[in-house]
Amino acid sequence: MAEVRLESIGKVYPNGFRAVSDLSLTISDGELLVLVGPSGCGKSTAMRMIAGLEEITDGTLKIGDKVVNNLRPKERDVAMVFQNYALYPHMSVRENIGFALKVAKVPKTEIAERVSRAASVLELEKLLDSRPANLSGGQRQRVAMGRAIIRNPSIFLLDEPLSNLDAKLRVKMRAEISRIQAELGVTTLYVTHDQVEAMTLGDRVAVIRDGLLQQVDTPQVLYDTPANLFVAGFIGSPPMNLWQAGVTIGETTASVRIGEQSVELEAETVARVPDLAEFSGREVVIGIRPEDLAIGGVDNQEWPALSATVGLVEPLGSEILVHFDPGAPLAATGDPDMEDLSAEGDVLAELAVAKFGPRESFAISEKIELRMDPARLHFFDAEGGNAI
Ligand SMILES: Nc1ncnc2c1ncn2[C@@H]1O[C@H](COP(=O)(O)OP(=O)(O)O)[C@@H](O)[C@H]1O
Ligand SMILES: [Mg+2]
Known part of the structure; x- marks a missing residue:
C-alpha cells in the first residue's frame, strides 16, 4: 500500500508538444482517484508517467516517501490495465492470470495459490480452464484485471478499462471494479473521459483540461460547487x-x-x-x-x-x-x-x-x-x- 504524490509534474513530448502542465495531485493510501477530462487532455500521459512508461519532463513523482522519477516501471510496484488489454489467446484463463508470476520464476504452488485467490476476488473460478475466445467481453476484462491483481501491486493504474464494453456491461463492470478495489484496498488511479463513470467510481475526482488540473474533490462537491465554467459544463x-x-x-x-x-x-x-x-x-x-x-x-x-x-x-x-x-x-x-x-x-x-x-x-x-x-x-x- 502506498500514497502517490505528483508535485508540479509536467510533460513535453520530443516534438515540443506540452501534454501535461504543473500537475499536483495526491492519491491517498487505499483511495480510488479518478482522472477525467475530454479525449486528448493528457490523462494517459499523466498515467504513463506514473507507471514509468513515459519520461517525466518536470516535477517530482513520489510513491510513499520515495522519489521514483528515474525508476524503471518494474521497480515502481505498479500494475496497469489498458483500454486495449491483450490476453494470450492460446493460454487458458489460469495461465493468462499467472503468466507474470511464471516469468518471474515464482514457485508453481505459490502461483496456483495466488491465481486461485485472484480468481475468487474476480469471480472467475469456474472459468479458469477456458480460453479467452470463449469468454464474454466482461469476463475478458476481469481476466485482464486478474493479471494486474496477481502481482499484488502497491498501486493500480486503470486507463479507460471499460471503453470497449457495451453500455450495460460497463455499468456492471463499474460496480465490479468498485467492489474489487474496496476489497483489495489498493491505491488506484482510474482514467476515463466519461464523467458518469468518474462520478460513480471515484472517492475523489480530478478534472483536467488541456493538461491542466481544473478541480479535484469529491463527486458531490464537484457537482455542487464547480470551480469554473469548464467543470460546470463537464460534470452533470x-x-x-x-x-x-x-x-x-x-x-x-x-x-x-x-x-x-x-x-x-x-x-x-x-x-x-x-x-x-x-x-x-x-x-x-x-x-x-x-x-x-x-x-x-x-x-x-x-x-x-x-x-x-x-x-x-x-x-x-x-x-x-x-x-x-x-x-x-x-x-x-x-x-x-x-x-x-x-x-x-x-x-x-x-x-x-x-x-x-x-x-x-x-x-x-x-x-x-x-x-x-x-x-x-x-x-x-x-x-x-x-x-x-
Ligand atoms: N508521443 C507523443 N508525441 C507527441 N504528442 C503526443 C504523444 N502522445 C500523446 N500526444 C499528445 O498529447 C496529448 C495528450 O494525449 P493523451 O495523454 O493520450 O490524452 P488522453 O489520454 O487524455 O486522451 C494529445 O494531444 C496527444 O495527441
Ligand atoms: Mg488516453
Whole structure:
C-alpha cells in the first residue's frame, strides 16, 4: 500500500508538444482517484508517467516517501490495465492470470495459490480452464484485471478499462471494479473521459483540461460547487445551462439580465454569493442545472422566474427533458465535445434544458414559465470563467 504524490509534474513530448502542465495531485493510501477530462487532455500521459512508461519532463513523482522519477516501471510496484488489454489467446484463463508470476520464476504452488485467490476476488473460478475466445467481453476484462491483481501491486493504474464494453456491461463492470478495489484496498488511479463513470467510481475526482488540473474533490462537491465554467459544463448530465448575463445589485434589489429578461434575485442569493456585488454592472455567466428548474407552483412562487419557449420534448419514461429557449444563447464552456455539437448547428446544442417528472406534459412552441431554485444558481466571471 502506498500514497502517490505528483508535485508540479509536467510533460513535453520530443516534438515540443506540452501534454501535461504543473500537475499536483495526491492519491491517498487505499483511495480510488479518478482522472477525467475530454479525449486528448493528457490523462494517459499523466498515467504513463506514473507507471514509468513515459519520461517525466518536470516535477517530482513520489510513491510513499520515495522519489521514483528515474525508476524503471518494474521497480515502481505498479500494475496497469489498458483500454486495449491483450490476453494470450492460446493460454487458458489460469495461465493468462499467472503468466507474470511464471516469468518471474515464482514457485508453481505459490502461483496456483495466488491465481486461485485472484480468481475468487474476480469471480472467475469456474472459468479458469477456458480460453479467452470463449469468454464474454466482461469476463475478458476481469481476466485482464486478474493479471494486474496477481502481482499484488502497491498501486493500480486503470486507463479507460471499460471503453470497449457495451453500455450495460460497463455499468456492471463499474460496480465490479468498485467492489474489487474496496476489497483489495489498493491505491488506484482510474482514467476515463466519461464523467458518469468518474462520478460513480471515484472517492475523489480530478478534472483536467488541456493538461491542466481544473478541480479535484469529491463527486458531490464537484457537482455542487464547480470551480469554473469548464467543470460546470463537464460534470452533470445533461450539463448545466449557462448564459451570459448582466448583474445589477442595488441597495435593496438585485437582478440579472438573461437575453431580454430581467430576473430578480433574492436577498439570500446575494448574501450567499457576497463577491457578486463586485460584478454589479458587468457581464457574468449564470448557471442552473436542468434538475434545479421547476414549473411554477405553490411551493416555488418566490423563486426567480424565467419565460421560455419549448423547442423540443424528450420523454424518457422516468423523466422528461424539455429543451427550451429563454431568448438568450448558451455560453461556451470550453468542452470540445459540446462545442463540436454547436458547430454542427445541432438544434439541441443551442437550447437550454430542464428536467421534469414524467407526468408533466409539454407541447413544442408552448410558452412556459420556469422557476430557478435560488440556492442552486451558479455565477461565474465571464472573463476567465472562474466561479464567483
Ligand atoms: N508521443 C507523443 N508525441 C507527441 N504528442 C503526443 C504523444 N502522445 C500523446 N500526444 C499528445 O498529447 C496529448 C495528450 O494525449 P493523451 O495523454 O493520450 O490524452 P488522453 O489520454 O487524455 O486522451 C494529445 O494531444 C496527444 O495527441
Ligand atoms: Mg488516453
